[in-house]
Amino acid sequence: KAGVTQTPRYLIKTRGQQVTLSCSPISGHRSVSWYQQTPGQGLQFLFEYFSETQRNKGNFPGRFSGRQFSNSRSEMNVSTLELGDSALYLCASSLTTDTGELFFGEGSRLTVL
Amino acid sequence: AQSVAQPEDQVNVAEGNPLTVKCTYSVSGNPYLFWYVQYPNRGLQFLLKYITGDNLVKGSYGFEAEFNKSQTSFHLKKPSALVSDSALYFCAVRDDNQGGKLIFGQGTELSVKP
Numbered sequence: 001k002a003g004v005t006q007t008p009r010y011l012i013k014t015r016g017q018q019v020t021l022s023c024s025p026i027s028g029h030r031s032v033s034w035y036q037q038t039p040g041q042g043l044q045f046l047f048e049y050f051s052e053t054q055r056n057k058g059n060f061p062g063r064f065s066g067r068q069f070s071n072s073r074s075e076m077n078v079s080t081l082e083l084g085d086s087a088l089y090l091c092a093s094s095l096t097t098d099t100g101e102l103f104f105g106e107g108s109r110l111t112v113l
Numbered sequence: 114a115q116s117v118a119q120p121e122d123q124v125n126v127a128e129g130n131p132l133t134v135k136c137t138y139s140v141s142g143n144p145y146l147f148w149y150v151q152y153p154n155r156g157l158q159f160l161l162k163y164i165t166g167d168n169l170v171k172g173s174y175g176f177e178a179e180f181n182k183s184q185t186s187f188h189l190k191k192p193s194a195l196v197s198d199s200a201l202y203f204c205a206v207r208d209d210n211q212g213g214k215l216i217f218g219q220g221t222e223l224s225v226k227p
Contacts (some may be wrong), residue, residue, distance in 0.1 A: 100145055
């Protein structure tokens with residue numbers, strides 16, 4: 001069974017640009033969560049989607065948005081990039097929304113110059 | 114608010130020795146606790162969880178964790194460390210007041226030397 005796939009793995013952007021990251025969950029998993037990982041803040045929850053609906057949202061500004069498609073694939077978008085958005089963005093999938101057993105992708109490492 | 118704390122940024126252990134990675138929690142209600150491991154340049158991998166029942170939980174790769182309600186702790190343990198156990202370890206709690214999302218600790222870097 002294929003794992004969680006995130007694309008792209010690495011990307012470099014400049015301030016003010018926008019970026020879209022993609023996540024394909026494990027087949028059959030309907031819940032997708034996104035986390036931002038930085039050395040200073042650790043793992044911060046961004047949002048969670050289940051069956052195309054956002055169930056939960058973390059404390060991030062409106063520049064951070066996401067969506068989920070009918071095939072459970074998810075995308076997150078960050079607009080008007082800032083230097084502080086440089087981070088590893090991790091996607092995780094699970095069968096349901098409340099097991100706590102998340103399956104993580106390898107992440108998309110974003111560098112903002 | 115639910116939270117977990119990992120008091121040690123780094124733990125150093127000699128190969129073959131037992132290891133402990135500490136985690137304390139603060140929750141209202143019953144705690145649902147987890148341990149995850151992250152190897153360099155990889156995503157997190159689930160190790161084990163405590164929901165209810167036996168206080169000693171066994172997980173992947175020979176790891177186990179002990180739930181202690183009186184000390185509000187959920188320490189990760191392994192009887193004999195391997196060099197390949199070197200990684201970043203995260204404790205997490207499920208926040209049922211916020212839709213069941215996981216709240217992670219800051220992480221503990223485990224270094225096992227030969």
